[in-house]
Amino acid sequence: MRITIDRARRVRATSSIELPLPASAVWGQMRDARRFLTLDPLHRRVITPYSCEPLLRQGDHLRIPHRLAGVGPDRVGRVLRWVEGRGYVISDLSQRGPRRGFPHVCAYWLDSVSPTRSRLRIDIHGRWTARWTTRALARAWLWWVMRATEQRIAAEFRAIARRRETAAL
């Protein structure tokens, strides 16, 4: 995991998780983005106010209630890119405006490592707007969020891999 916050408070965070499943199987779960995005510990739900389609599509509007211990704001965003089989990019913005409350873009890209393994890369680009916090504190917070996300994603796909092995036996 790598997190940098420069003097202009631009945030770049990258994380890479190796998963014990082929990329096609991981993508088969990631396609249900409403469910997959809630593996982020802060994302309580992913709501599409203007769409009732089962899958998200490029351009869809999102409302994402962010909750920590049950408390937090609802944020908004859109699906910026959707590349079938590879991944997607969403924006995550404050309802107060695109320049307030840590506006950022989350990208989830999937790569095949071997026929039985794959790697999921999470990229976050944004700007840390809370001037009252130090950069170190912001970095610590982002580290915790990304670490928790990594662990939840890894746990989810490990469990699915175990189910597949059991079913194969």
Add this chain to the structure above:
Amino acid sequence: MFDPENLDPPRVARCRKCHYVIEGLAPVGVCPECNRVYDRTDESSFTYKPPFLCWRYWAPRFLAALLVGIGLVALDFFYFGAWGVTAWLGVPIVAGVILGYGFRLSKWILPALCVLLTIGLAVGVVTLNVAGVFCGLMLSMIYLLPVLLGAFCGFMVRDVLKLTPFGQRWHLPVLAAGAGIIIVLLGRGPARRPVESVSTSLVIPASPAVAWDALLFYEEVEHAPPFLLRVGLARPLHTQGRCNAPGDTTVCIYNKGHITKRATEVVDHKRLAFDIVDQKIGYEHDVRLTGGSFEFEALEANATLVTLTTSYEPRLGPRWIWRSGERYAVQLLHGHVLEGMRRRALQSTTPVATSAMESHAHHD
């Protein structure tokens, strides 16, 4: 008014075998992952259920309940330094509510998780050094019922609320934790409780003089203590000094510290009373020993009633729950000491009897 938050998300079709999301693919085809045939017009060929990952349905709330419970006990102990009824009853109820409210498996599994939560809370309290092992064991018995009660309430609230469009229902566990803090604040127990005494008697088949010579403190007993004393109390190592006259002190060394006893009254063959002037064995927040006594009453020429009394200032509440457990533990300890004295008295009389028999045989 249309509120998408109160609507269930659209159902997502998945492969029945590997749960690959088949939305957006051809209406009839094979799963790209496992090649299982599906037909979107035939619901038996696919499923809307996501892969069932058991831990997601209980582990997060279980951990939250455990952390909140231990956090509240720690807050009560380290910040307020008090033990009240609500700390022992309110905290497990709050933890149970959080568990029951967030639990999403069969209701028949909930009691088993309540037992696990109770054990977890007791282990957490012992690990924080807030209570000793014996208190942890007592605690696991005290906590179980309120945890079950809280879990039942939480489960019922969830059952009712999930059928309603109440948009703030995810805030309820936080409110429960907040309620726990208020309970701890309101439930601060009295700083000092009145001293209590426990007495235990045993008839030793020896004269008062022999019984007096066999007098032992707990730390000097040689035979193995009962299991509960072994795991629940600090382990005595040795003693320094004797209580032969008023003012004499004995320092009893334990694996976790020491106790210093000072004799206050010594009447040969009748009574030995002592005060505990210093106690540092790791149970200071559970109980503070204040003193004790040995009393000897001659029943017959070779029978002495020995009464052992321990006085202590209890620190744990509610008393109606803790008192019986404490009395049981002290009586167990008394029984162990008195048995040690009985064995020692018998040992000291046996050689006399044996030599008398030998002398009798020699005359024959």
